[in-house]
Amino acid sequence: MSQRLKLEVKALNAIAGGDLVILVSDRLAPPKLAEDWIGSGAHALIARAAAAERFKGKALAGLTLLAPEDAGYERLILVGTGPESERDKLDFAALGGAIASRLGHGRSADIIAALPEGELSAGEIAEIGLGLRLRSYAFDRYKTKSRDKDQAEPKIVTLRVDDPAAVRKALKAREAIAGGVELARDLVNEPPNVLFPEEFAERAGKLDKLGVEVEILDEKDLKKIGMRALLGVGQGSHRQSRVVVMRWNGGAKGDKPVAFVGKGVTFDTGGISIKPAAGMEDMKGDMAGAACVTGLMQALAARKAKVNAVGVIGLVENMPDGNAQRPGDIVTSLSGQTIEIINTDAEGRLVLADVLWYTQERFKPVFMVNLATLTGAILVALAQENAGLFSNSDELSERLTAAGKATGETVWRMPLSSAYDKMIDSKFADMKNSAGRYGGSITAAQFLQRHVNDTPWAHLDIAGTGMGS
Ligand code: MN
Ligand code: ZN
Numbered sequence: 001m002s003q004r005l006k007l008e009v010k011a012l013n014a015i016a017g018g019d020l021v022i023l024v025s026d027r028l029a030p031p032k033l034a035e036d037w038i039g040s041g042a043h044a045l046i047a048r049a050a051a052a053e054r055f056k057g058k059a060l061a062g063l064t065l066l067a068p069e070d071a072g073y074e075r076l077i078l079v080g081t082g083p084e085s086e087r088d089k090l091d092f093a094a095l096g097g098a099i100a101s102r103l104g105h106g107r108s109a110d111i112i113a114a115l116p117e118g119e120l121s122a123g124e125i126a127e128i129g130l131g132l133r134l135r136s137y138a139f140d141r142y143k144t145k146s147r148d149k150d151q152a153e154p155k156i157v158t159l160r161v162d163d164p165a166a167v168r169k170a171l172k173a174r175e176a177i178a179g180g181v182e183l184a185r186d187l188v189n190e191p192p193n194v195l196f197p198e199e200f201a202e203r204a205g206k207l208d209k210l211g212v213e214v215e216i217l218d219e220k221d222l223k224k225i226g227m228r229a230l231l232g233v234g235q236g237s238h239r240q241s242r243v244v245v246m247r248w249n250g251g252a253k254g255d256k257p258v259a260f261v262g263k264g265v266t267f268d269t270g271g272i273s274i275k276p277a278a279g280m281e282d283m284k285g286d287m288a289g290a291a292c293v294t295g296l297m298q299a300l301a302a303r304k305a306k307v308n309a310v311g312v313i314g315l316v317e318n319m320p321d322g323n324a325q326r327p328g329d330i331v332t333s334l335s336g337q338t339i340e341i342i343n344t345d346a347e348g349r350l351v352l353a354d355v356l357w358y359t360q361e362r363f364k365p366v367f368m369v370n371l372a373t374l375t376g377a378i379l380v381a382l383a384q385e386n387a388g389l390f391s392n393s394d395e396l397s398e399r400l401t402a403a404g405k406a407t408g409e410t411v412w413r414m415p416l417s418s419a420y421d422k423m424i425d426s427k428f429a430d431m432k433n434s435a436g437r438y439g440g441s442i443t444a445a446q447f448l449q450r451h452v453n454d455t456p457w458a459h460l461d462i463a464g465t466g467m468g469s
Helices: 032-038 042-053 084-089 092-100 122-135 164-189 195-212 220-226 228-234 282-283 288-302 350-363 377-382 393-408 417-424 440-449
Strands: 005-011 019-025 062-066 075-082 109-112 156-159 213-217 242-249 258-266 308-318 330-332 338-339 366-370 385-389 411-413 457-461
Touching: 005 122, 005 164, 005 385, 019 032, 032 109, 042 062, 042 075, 075 084, 075 092, 092 122, 122 156, 122 164, 156 164, 164 282, 164 288, 195 213, 195 258, 195 288, 195 308, 213 220, 220 228, 220 242, 228 308, 228 330, 228 350, 242 288, 258 282, 258 288, 258 350, 288 308, 288 366, 308 350, 350 366, 350 440, 377 385, 377 440, 385 393, 385 440, 393 411, 393 457, 417 440, 440 457
Parallel strands: 005 156, 019 075, 019 109, 109 156, 258 308, 258 366, 366 457, 385 411
Antiparallel strands: 062 075, 213 242, 242 308, 330 338, 385 457
């Protein structure tokens, strides 16, 4: 990630002279706090420009003006907050994102953090800061030509506020979250020749600097443990498979941990059941679940969260090869159950089967949530609007649904039942890894559930949401 944005928090006692951002409601009146800074000609200018551009101060809408002649800045950017009556619906992180999208390249910017009709709390301003940072993310590590000096230098954006100390404090916890999100995004964006299982494990290993205990299991360890379903997926690749265990012990000693499990297929060709060529490059993101878990562990550690948490990720590359797994193969998973391979492209569930079993047996977690770009079928069902949620626990489902609503990353609960479970029975083994097209995300989830005991568990199928740009 390039640091495109340097976010500062200061009192409103000066402005830098580049972009000046103010928030306006549907009445288009600037906040009182801004009056001394926008310049005497600004009111007339705003009225004329808003009429010409049909800008009505709708929430998250924006309008950019040249500054009036007497003003000490270059451009005035208006960002709408909508009608006052709908203030409680305003998403302040999204507002920060809308501001970020309007800022000029290589220019300093001052944001007057006040509403036209009242104050913003430190928490609300910090949310704006979070949105600014998340929206400014770009993955341009491999661009050598288009990067001009303007973009190479971080842009300084200053939130102008009443109480800088309070806002800085509120921003701190959110910066830990932003750091975790950015780590996850970087991992998803890295090309598959750079980010293969060993390299991913090494990057996860860097979390030890924050106090996360990291354990990297190599193929010898995995054989000894008995993760043969996972190893079968990686056996066609020249890259060695890995499982990484990350532990954050911020809670009381002896308290059972909460557990997060991620699918980390660093590239998925489909194996012998090879995928069509079109769009296959996106399969570098088939490790988004593992990236989420790694980003989450970083965020928890950076916030010094008072929780015991364990993150376990299964890292493999799925390639066709003379040594690759075949359709028809039967493997024995760590649980002792046998699996007939029908389609080598249904590999994620094989990886997760072993890692889920391992996690619940070793850590006896309070609950276990796995994240995986598991099925294309979840896109057929839910598009990119919701992640699919499958769970054996109503309570855990409700909590995840609420968390999704609070963050704008929504989930939709899908069914599990014995009728669906029956669809993965195999003629030659305990189960098969693919039951065909009908209910493809559900039968994948049923497969995972056969590797979960009575631990409260939820599976998030993020194949649609993980790759949204
Ligand atoms: Mn696959
Ligand atoms: Zn996959």
